[in-house]
Amino acid sequence: MVLPALFTILFSLFVSTQCARLSPEQQAALAAEGYYRHLLAGEYEQFLQGRVGSDSLPDSYREQLLTGYRQFMAQQQEKHDGITAVSVSNVRTDSLDHYTSVFLLLCYGDSTQEEIVVPMVEHNGSWRMK
Numbered sequence: 001m002v003l004p005a006l007f008t009i010l011f012s013l014f015v016s017t018q019c020a021r022l023s024p025e026q027q028a029a030l031a032a033e034g035y036y037r038h039l040l041a042g043e044y045e046q047f048l049q050g051r052v053g054s055d056s057l058p059d060s061y062r063e064q065l066l067t068g069y070r071q072f073m074a075q076q077q078e079k080h081d082g083i084t085a086v087s088v089s090n091v092r093t094d095s096l097d098h099y100t101s102v103f104l105l106l107c108y109g110d111s112t113q114e115e116i117v118v119p120m121v122e123h124n125g126s127w128r129m130k
Contacts, residue, residue: 025091025100028120031127032102036086036118044069052121052128081109089115099130 022030035050044066048054057065076083083106090103102118119130 024122025093028100028122028127029088029091029102032104032118032120032129033086033088035129036104036106039069039073040083040086042073050129052123052130054128076108080112083107084109100127 031050035047038044038046038050047069048062048065054062073083085107087105087107088102089105091100092103093100098121100120102120104116104118106114106116108114120127121130122128
């Protein structure tokens with residue numbers, strides 16, 4: 001598990017040094033991709049920390065969400081030989097609703113792909129999943 005921890009540290013350093021040069025859309029995209037990389041690595045707590053309001057969830061609900069993430073990944077393993085990669089395919093900002101939609105491409109082990117939309121909001125200086 002040293003590799004995922006190293007990735008997290010390097011990702012955080014990269015984001016902190018690059019954020020001044022990146023547009024808000026690029027920052028949101030990097031954050032969304034990073035959160036989903038945590039999910040793929042089985043780092044469910046770090047994935048959950050990427051959600052707005054995750055720091056104030058009741059313990060019972062937090063455990064339900066973490067269990068749901070584990071079940072989701074097990075289901076993807078069974079149906080598609082797992083999710084092997086995630087990448088950003090597009091980003092759009094909706095100025096009326098004040099959030100940024102990050103389109104992520106999930107690549108599966110059975111060579112299929114799926115595009116998902118992750119709504120992101122800036123919260124206390126960092127981008128979080130809505």
